[in-house]
Amino acid sequence: MHVPFCASRCGYCDFNTYTASELQGSGSSPDTWLEAVRRELTRARATVGDRAVDTVFVGGGTPSLIGAERLGAVLATIRSEFGLAPGAEVTTESNPESTSPEFFAGLVEAGYTRVSLGMQSAAPHVLRILDRRHTPGRAVDAAREARAAGIAHVNLDLIYATPGETTADLRGSVEAVLSAGVDHVSAYSLIVEDGTAMARKVARGELPAPDDDVAAERYELIDDLLSAAGLQWYEVSNWASSAGARCRHNLGYWLDGDWWGVGPGAHSHLAGRRWWNVKHPARYAAALAESADPEADHEVLTPTEQHTERVMLRLRLAEGLDLDLLDAPARAEADRAAAADLLELRGGRAILTRRGRLLADRVVQDLLLASETAPA
Template sequence: MPFCAARCGYCDFNTYTPSELDGSGASPDGWLEALRRELALAARAVGPRAVDTVFVGGGTPSLLGAERLGRVLGTIRSEFGLADGAEVTTESNPESTSPEFFAGLAEAGFTRVSLGMQSAAPHVLRVLDRRHTPGRAVAAAREARAAGLEHVNLDLIYATPGETTDDLRSSLDAVLSAGVDHVSAYSLIVEDGTALARRVSRGELPAPDDDVAAERYELIDDVLGAAGFGWYEVSNWARSEAAACRHNLGYWLDGDWWGAGPGAHSHLDGVRWWNVKHPARYAALLGAGESPEGGREELTAEERATERVMLQLRLATGLPLALLDDAGREAASRASAEGLLDGAALTTGRAVLTRRGRLLADGVVQDLLTGLTGAPV
């Protein structure tokens, strides 16, 4: 869902504000009709196949309101059917939610909501160009739980310029007070082409510091761990196995998914494709009975093996050593000796990151893949 009321300074997603769409003819209702057409196309392409997870991401899906989001889910039900116990998630901005909104989601069949909190510190929210007030995310999480949504996630961003350790502690205290069962926490990345990147390049803000980010990650892990959350992916913690986001696990475990909407990416049987980005072009193609596909690639066996290493190593369940060749397994042994992989797990045939390994996960992956491919990655 590509629409936002305003653009956050750090965001490089395929999103559009009203001023950016002025005169293009793109609208939420036009998007909804085009999405209905793409879902019908998807059902014809994959055949009878019940949907196990749904994730409505953005953009700001909550701007649609519960009624429109319910229509999205209704179309999925009619075209595919939902598997028993399907997980159905929508992202939401705290400022565009209400008790009535969450009640509508629950009635429509949503089981999970992910709220963009980012921080409880007003000055950090200002740096990120976030519009919600510091307490609204916690209030929204409580409203979602009261409405009967089974799982509620709060997103945090840490290591923002100007954020202090006390700021992050306050944010974590707020998260825990909300009673959620899932937390995602991401180190701020300054993406090229964003307003934040321009501010950093002009010297208005310092670039995020890697050492500070590592310290903040350890603090997050300590506080959440003490509160009963366990990490199951490098940037994600859940109170229980049932609270883990099954949709995202599908990505990390090389599953199949159909990404519907402008700029959405899909993966099916080793083929990956992506839609055209602009919502007006997306709607026009589907309105003319054409596919909105903008490009595709067929992954080689080597590329799929590489991606499995990159993605599965991020999980607490780790990576089967059987996916590595002899050189890769030797690299895993070295990583274990350096305290980056869990030695006990290695003896059972799995490569599992230690906490220090999580901080250096990209380097560990590179070493394992150098062994796998025989060349630097």
């Protein structure tokens, strides 16, 4: 479920989001979004049929901006149209500044089981560079409030290797995360996306570009601190305190499951067909109000594309990649990667070493190129 609303735009963000001023005069609002979402869910039910929902993930944007009542209405519609599978995982992202004990209590009452909070950093000057509005301590307080309200699983997001961030800054951020007692942490190296405010600052020389070597050192520090606290990596950028604390929704993506993306700009995948909705909330709502399909375009994945995605995504997991998915040239490349301490080969699987995690994209590329360039 994609919620496209934000109070302000972060300088590094290139997601499909809109501030109130950007939507002024368009007729778009949280209520028109909710009505359109309900209509799309009805269309999804007609396509998918009798199929209970295993996981729900409300992302954005800033879902917490629309309030617990509307988030509850979304989940009620999903229950009505599909039903939730026993033990379903139900997550919403939230911005720390738009949450409160009452908000989290409302989520629990509605049936949410998991909250993901965008913390990014505990250092004030790093938050300023990222154009984040929340105060440094608010994310930790919000995580504690979520746990106190009875949210079963709580995640905090970090961004590392921001220009101006020191090792001490990052250490302080991780220690703040651990003090909140969360059972899941996501940590992402800052990527300067084209078209963002941050990209323009880098192009003008106002900010230095992120340094890959610094990012590698920071990743290792995060892994050391989280591992020592009992949170183990299960995907290159994600750590959890137990198997039960892992994000099952994201695992569905990484294991090429089926999902229906609801909302403006949302992407879906069913049986090898991928499609995406029109981006603007007004166009999205107008299409559904006229009983039209909000789809903007689609693609049907070829067997080669499906194989590429399986290798790329499954290798990122701690369980690794089944070696049976590799042909002989790629298997030989896996042996070379193991000799270079990038992969560990055991139990019929290829698993990234910590050094391999730092170079995961290269490892994937080399495995795929080995097959493509092998003599016929």
